Structure formats: structure tokens, C-alpha cells
Amino acid sequence: CWLSLTQIQKMHKTYLKPLCLAGLGLSLTVTAALADSISVSGDTFMRSDQPSVISSSSAQLLAGSLDTDANFRGILKFDLSSYASDTFENISLNLFGAADDATSADALSTLSLYALNVTPDTVNADWDGPTAVTSWSNSAGGVLGTDFGPTLLSSTTGDAGSFTVGTALTFDDSAAFQSALNDAAGGTISFIITSSSESVSGVRSLFRFASQDNTTAANRPVLSFTVIPEPSSYAMTAGILAFGVMMIRRHR
DSSP: OOOOHHHHHHHIIIIIHHHHHHHHHHHHHHTSOEEEEEEOSEEEEEETTSTTOOOTTOSEEEEEEOTTOOEEEEEEEEEOGGGTTOEEEEEEEEEEBOSOOTTSOSOEEEEEEEEBSSOOOTTTOBTTBSSSSOOOTTSSSOOBTTTBOSSOOEEEEEEGGGOOTTOEEEEOOOHHHHHHHHHHTTSEEEEEEEEGGGGSTTOOEEEEEEOTTOSOGGGSOEEEEEEEOOTHHHHHHHHHHHHHHHHHHHTO
């Protein structure tokens, strides 16, 4: 049956106007950044003194150096396929201690995080190459500016000699970090971790982080961020509700 203009006006005051306003509020709420986090989808480490050794099944992810001048670099991969149309902000990568390295010197080292420019096979990557059939630029664990970087995404400082199980080291947000994730949205992103101790001869500074295969799930690498949904997903809702309000007012 048809409603009279008076009935429509009454419905507008009692039901439709509050509903439309609530709907607009909901639409605006959708635009807010949503906090989220994902676990590492693959990781490994490589070492210069044993270049062909594959460490992908290890419960630890190593980064740093030995007093014999052997260097260790960590590789991590994250799946961003669920975020194809999103924008990333407030990013952090958290790594947690898996074991003490009591023989490391009590001295601060800086760990640097870069995006890999090649897609690694985290099952087979080693110091010789990122996959079982490809090599790094000069077979030396990757070259800054070619295999990874050159832009530094983030860095963190810690003391490997006092780094304990469950302790966290965090790579914090930066414009470069955001840009790297936004460029990789909808696919995968891979990182490499290097240490300032690589350039210090005769000093042991080895960080033992929990890897994807660590039995303590809470200590595995985690990438956290906030995401802003694609504008088109809520713009249509806002437009429809605004049109509804306009049409109701025209009948007043």
C-alpha cells in the first residue's frame, strides 16, 4: 500500500533520520585504520663460513658475527596477499630471543632491516644464493644496493651478550618501511637483516632469534601494522546514505 506524505514525515522523524545518521556514522567508522598483525610465512639464516649450509628448518634465526669473522644474516618473508587494496601505517617487526649466547661480547650492535630485491626461496636460500638455482650478485650473502636495499627500512640496537629468551627487539615504523609494504601489497615481501658487527674483526656478537619453526609460537617473528581500507569500499555506502537523507528532506 502507499503511504501518505504525513506518514512519510512521521517515519522520517521517528525511524529513517536516526537510521541514516547512524548509517553515516558507521560509514565513517569504517574509514578508521584497523590494527592487524601477521606471522612470518618463511624464514632462514645464512652464514659466510658455511656458504652452502641450509638453515631453514632451524628453530633459531641468527644474525650477527663470530669472533672468527664469520657473518650471519637473517631472511624473512611475509604474505600480504590479503591486503591487496589496503594502505599500511604504524609498522613494526618484532623478533624474540630463542636462546642466550653467553659467549657474545657485552657490546651494542645495530641490526639493519632492508627489503630484498629478489624473491628468496626460504627453504633453500644460503650464502651462495637466494634459491637453489640462483646466486647472489657476487655469491657473498647479498649485496647492498643490488640484492637488497639500498634504502634502510628500519634499525634496532641490542646487546647480544645479554639478549635472553623471550626478549624482543623491534624494528620500528618509517616512511621507507611503509613504502616497501605498500609496494608489496597483495603479494609477498621479504627482508634481510644485517649487523654492524660484520665490520668489526675478532668480536662475537650473535643474536639468536626464534624462527618460524620455534616451538614457542608466541616468540616467532611478527609483523604488526594498521591498515586503511580501500576508499571505494566505504565511499559507495556513504553516497547511498547521503542520497537517502536528501530524498527524505525533499518530501518534507
